[in-house]
Amino acid sequence: MRHSDIIVVGAGMAGLMAAITAAKAGKSVSVLSEGAGVLSIGSGAVDFLGYVNGKKIMDSPYNHLKELPKNHPYNIAGENVIKDAFKNLVDIAGSNGYKIKINDDGCNQTAISIVGTTKPTYICSDSNNATRILNSKKILFAGVEYLKDAQVALAVKQAKHYKVFAGAELEYAMLSSPFGKTHRVLNCLDIARYVDKEEGFNWLKTELLKCAKGYDAVIIPPICGTVNYLQNYEALTKEGLVIVESLSIPPGVGGYRLRDALMNEAKKHNVKFIENCNVQRAVVKEGKCTGLVAVHNNIAGAIETEYQAEQFIIATGGVIGGGIVSTPDKVYEKIFNIQLEAPATVEERSDKNVFGSHIFTKFGVNVNEKFQAVENNGSPVYENVYFAGNTLGNYDFPTEKSGYGVACVTGYAAALSAVKSK
């Protein structure tokens, strides 16, 4: 039996923000996680709010919070907490070697995806921020031979549809593969790891200098490195290269960098990480949670362990992370078995249009302003259990473009509540 002040379940954006916030407030914190979470495979761009009811936001996202439902996690947290959470995130990442920024004017930045689409995001690294090249006259999309997820001919064709590139000449080129032909599938992370090495960096520099001549900017997949990303990016900039890294489908590399920075910060504050830890159920006594029972799968078989703490923060990632479970007849939160409202039939849970607005995406726990799960009458289910991230209901991160933004804010907010609690 192990004991901490606070246990956080889940090591994604919400879990890590919660763990760091609580640990910085002087609490002993353990993070129980099943795997690395989706943060590590994401693009690394932190979206705040890009669209409300399908309409694109052109000014500060803060001006549009009131258009979101009252029970939207942002409105539960409130504007001040959102600001603090984002500032904390930027500071933490920056002091751990991953420089990310909010636009000076407080509006969304423009990022470019690996297929040439553009998208609004709020916090991203200098290399992901494409706003600075939107007035360029000649832009090159560079791919890497055998890197299947970066098809630059398609990206150019797609980008030509956009107003932001209307005045620009768009072309594409291929960097020669550093590995030659491989039968294994090459992805952005493979190349980024290679670029972390001196040999790999020299390859990238040479290849880019070869093809960038005559262009105002070069858009490349996210391959400037993982742990050495910042120094590589700055060194390439010093060579006179204007580089934009596109946002990639998994593995997106940017998410890996961000997670690495957050993990470093957490370790500085003695947060303990217990991995391969599949939390099954809660031990509840007199309306309070006293411990969580987790299964560890190892060669000896499945071993059950109970972890005890004063406060618990649940950041298990909702539908996508497995924190919210659905069956044909019910939907529930996995650890505490909190039954959630869901339409009577499976068909009603989703829209006919694959990219439509689906009810299932909003499945999640209803919380009060302390981020405690609440009963229908508004009273908290457990005084010492808080929920954060996608385990919360009432928002749709893919259509709103609020992915990682809600997670960052609510992880931070749930930890503040847990720390304040007696």
Add this chain to the structure above:
Amino acid sequence: MINTTVIIIGGGATGSGVLRDLSMRGIPAIMLEQGGLAYGTSSRFHGLLHSGARYAVNDNESAKECIEENMILRKIGKQCVELTEGFFVQTKQDDTEFIPKWLEGCKTAGIKTEEVPLEEAFRLEPNLSKDILKVYRVPDSCIDGFRLVWQNAMSARKYGGELYTYHKVIEIITESGKVKGVKALNKVTNEVVEFGCDYIINASGSWAGEMVALSGLSPLPISPDRGTLLVFNHRFTSRVINRLHKSSDGDIFVPHGSVTILGTTSAEADTPDDKTPTSQEIVKLLDIGRAVFPYVDDYRILRAFAGTRPLYGAKGSGRSASRNFNIVNHTDEGLYGFVSIFGGKLTTYRLMAEKVTDVVANLAGVSTKCRTADEPIIPDITEKTITKAKKYFPQGAVKIVADRIGADFEKVLDNMEKTQEKNEIVCECEMVTLSEIKYVAGDNASYFLNDIRLRTRLGMGTCQGTFCSLRAISALENENIEMKLKPTDNIKNFLQERWNGLRPALWGGQLREAELTRAIYLSTLNFDGEGYEA
């Protein structure tokens, strides 16, 4: 106006079998299909090559046809057939008195049965319920319906047959009691195309009644009956597993490549296009399937799909309606040259094609004999070709790809040798390579990414297109292969098609997958906000 001797309506197994048979007999023919090939029921069934044992008691004549055709298809269509064999298993719920009747029926029909000791059955199929009482072995097999249709069509082309996909027949032209031709709507260009002919073979399956009505004749009593099936993300059985009882819902499991199919329900359908499965049907299938595979709920459901069977007889007769096939020569009703064929099963498609071709050949005064029972649909590839292919394809994929591409495999290889092109794997789940996609995309019957999917199995594995559709479209773009839709629309169209099959089974692990797809296409790639950015 395009002229030929015979127009075949319907590009399913029967239609493509007829096109091949006519072409082999030297009779000019054109096949018209309203969607892509195998758009209807030929791509929407469990993929079982019947031994006939399922029909041994109720419909012995069908059983006999099945076993005979089963043996023929093993020879002529071996690239489409996986020789798995099948088990009939008796669960506690199944009536013991049925067994002697069934054994007798199999014997009469010429279907070999053999009792398998339970210990051996459980060793061969460890996931089977240990409550099973008796197991019999029968010569069931698995068949790839898409591939069968395609290879028939390709073989027919070599003999001069032609096919037009996405051409829906909207008018049947007659003159003084004789067939003159048809008008078809090209669904891609919206143009109306006129075809002239002397004979029409109506092989449109569930749409056969509709086509007869179009000709002005009194309608045929054909009613569509919807069957829903489930696809699981595991091959948890190596054999076809049937329940040893009277035909009923949810009583068959069929392994296919890396997945397993559970079927089938039977419910009256309003239209032949009624292809949307319901979640209640899926839950019902799972409830029934549990008696055979107790852990059926633990496997992720990849998708559900439904097809309609053309049942002949009074509406609502369901399982009791005949599964036999029928040929109606409408010459007898005063329309010379119009022949309908409907009913039957995919297993007996060749026989059906032979019989209806006989009728039309007779009308046309052609006496050439049918050769489809002897001549393989595609020739075997040589050892030399296999050795050569290993240079360009991953070792394990050579046979899979050769079977899929069929007769043109050498041509594809020659082309690769000439251009020295890279041959990347685009779809990792199903081992589909770039050269294969390029080859299929270049076919004039390929309009959409979906057409490529049907021929290559692209996007039919565990990711259900989340990763490979993007790569396939990108790859086509790089190779400057023009598709009829713009790239982003092509991907949406492809994912939408997959979505229709996911929705009714959207829970558990599959819901997580769906959310991952949204995270990629909406959150990272902003496909839904695209309009605003433009």
